[in-house]
Amino acid sequence: MTPGSSPPLTVVGAVNVDLTARVERAPAAGETVADGVLQRGPGGKGANQAVAAARLGAAVRLIGAVGDDADGRGIRDQLTAVGVDASGVQTAEAATGTALIVVDATGENSIVVCAGANAAIDATTLGIEPGAAVLMQLEVSDAVVSAAATAxxxxxxxxxxxxxxxAGVLERCDLVIVNETEYAQLPEVHDAPLLCVTLGADGARLFRQGELVAAAAGVATTVRNTVGAGDAFCAALVVGLLREDSEADALARACAVGSAAVADEASQPALGPLDTYGASA
Structure with a gap:
């Protein structure tokens, strides 16, 4: 493929309703703060990455699960409205997953996830097309992770x-994406075929079997919400690599997309086509 193309991408992962309380300062243990402003919207790392990839220009299919409830039906409609193929989103007996999020005035967050239907995805019926490019996260069961990696x-x-x-998943990975904390917690991924480590405002680094192959600086912005920034970054990096951007350009554009995401209050930020974001010099 070439830069500007619309690569097909299957995203496997969690689909949630986000209940977000925006506060001046997050409460300490045992403390109540009373200045919260409540927002409700779609979320979940799988849905966030699928929506971001679609807005950036990929042809996206999402595999996950929602409940047979108003939230699940609403999320399906929202996915369709932004151009995501939601035919792979299963309907589970459990309620649609929910994330309870507190975001302070600096944009930092704390999150409690109630998995709901996300824990009930049937790993035997994912329906991933042979040879498909797949992006996924770890908010779903090991069985789903293994099945997606195999397919x-x-x-x-x-x-x-x-x-x-x-077992066996790391050997199937073509690309692993982690932040600094996850990098420290998962030493087994350090020698992955291609490893991206995100550094927040300091940008990101790309390693091939432990050797640095690309680096990109962060893009300064006003931070409003960090919840969906990592998901937008992941989507941008994968879409860029799938359409055969250079590794340096793909990484630089992903950092620019992540910066745009933190400046947006939504977990699924409004993004433009990938080529509207800066590449490396």
Missing amino acids: AGFFALNAAPARPLP
Whole structure:
């Protein structure tokens, strides 16, 4: 493929409703703060990455699960409205997953996830097309992670939240994406075929089997919400690599997309086509 193309991408992961309380200062243990402003919207790392990839220009199919409830039906409609193929989103008996999020005035967050339907994805019926490019995270069961890794042609794993990987999954990874904390928690990924380590405002680094191959600086912005920034970054990096951007350009554009995401209050930020974001000099 070439820069500017629309690569097909299958995203496997969690689909949530985000209940976000924006406060001046997050409460300490045992403390109540009373200045919260409540926002409700779609979220979950799988859905966030799928929506970001679609807005950046990929042809995206999402595999996950929602409940047979108003939230699940609403999320399906929202996914379709932004151009994500939601035919792979299963309907589970459990309620649609929910994330309870507190975001302070600096944009930092704390999150409690209630998995709901995300824990009930049937790993035997994912329906990943042979040879598909797959991007996924670790908010779903080990069985789903293993099944997706086995079925994928190109497999990108955002190893978040950090936990030990199921046997055989790392060997299937073409790309692993982690932040600094996850990098420290998962030493087994350090020699991955291609490893991206995100550094927040300091940008990101790309390593091939432990050797640095590309680096990109962060893009200064006003931080409003960091919840969806990592997901937008992952989507941008994978889309860039799939359409055969150079590794340096793909990384630089991903950093620019991540910066745009933290400046947006939504977990699924409004993004433009990938080529509208800066590449390396």
